[in-house]
Amino acid sequence: MTTVSSAAQKASEADKRLLLSALFRHHFADHTYSIVTLSQNRTAIMKFYPSAYTKITGNADHPALRGTAYFYPVPSGGVLIETEIFNLPYKDAAPYSQFYAMHIHETGDCSLPFDKTGPHYNPGGLPHPQHAGDLPPLLGNRGYAYGAFYTDRFELPEIIGRALIIHSAVDDFTTQPSGNAGDKIGCGVITENYETPGWFPSV
Ligand SMILES: [Cu+2]
Numbered sequence: 001m002t003t004v005s006s007a008a009q010k011a012s013e014a015d016k017r018l019l020l021s022a023l024f025r026h027h028f029a030d031h032t033y034s035i036v037t038l039s040q041n042r043t044a045i046m047k048f049y050p051s052a053y054t055k056i057t058g059n060a061d062h063p064a065l066r067g068t069a070y071f072y073p074v075p076s077g078g079v080l081i082e083t084e085i086f087n088l089p090y091k092d093a094a095p096y097s098q099f100y101a102m103h104i105h106e107t108g109d110c111s112l113p114f115d116k117t118g119p120h121y122n123p124g125g126l127p128h129p130q131h132a133g134d135l136p137p138l139l140g141n142r143g144y145a146y147g148a149f150y151t152d153r154f155e156l157p158e159i160i161g162r163a164l165i166i167h168s169a170v171d172d173f174t175t176q177p178s179g180n181a182g183d184k185i186g187c188g189v190i191t192e193n194y195e196t197p198g199w200f201p202s203v
Pocket residue numbers: 102103104105165167178181
């Protein structure tokens with residue numbers, strides 16, 4: 001592992017890409033993964049470092065909002081995504097946790113007020129919520145949300161450089177084109193992770 005990571009540090013960006021994908025293939029070469037076995041293999045996949053990540057930041061109305069998402073490609077196809085978000089807006093009077101819509105938007109431009117991120121990532125030209133970028137909502141707990149889920153609507157390379165957006169309201173999964181999910185309160189550009197195994201980008 002030391003040899004591979006020190007070699008990776010000397011390599012060019014293109015070489016790093018090749019080295020890390022070779023390392024990943026090697027790691028899983030002897031295993032056959034499928035959706036049905038993901039629950040058994042989840043810990044093996046997530047023990048490896050994330051192949052991509054994003055750091056979420058809040059808009060002007062929610063400057064304390066922050067968080068991360070980690071992206072793990074599944075060898076048989078699709079992506080495991082783990083999210084952890086802090087300082088979501090919530091009302092103390094609310095009796096239950098709140099939901100916040102989450103999507104991958106087409107354009108990875110998180111300049112304020114997050115109005116340059118374009119529509120939901122939708123290579124298939126389908127209606128909402130069948131867009132590839134339509135994700136399960138976050139479940140907030142007094143401002144904190146943790147989630148992990150699997151999707152085979154895209155492969156990881158498709159979403160590198162795009163934006164992960166968190167909205168102020170729940171996705172109604174009906175209204176076109178984006179589920180009437182309220183303001184864009186959090187945004188992060190999905191970035192490939194070239195760092196050494198065991199390194200996690202922190203919030
Ligand atoms: Cu959205």
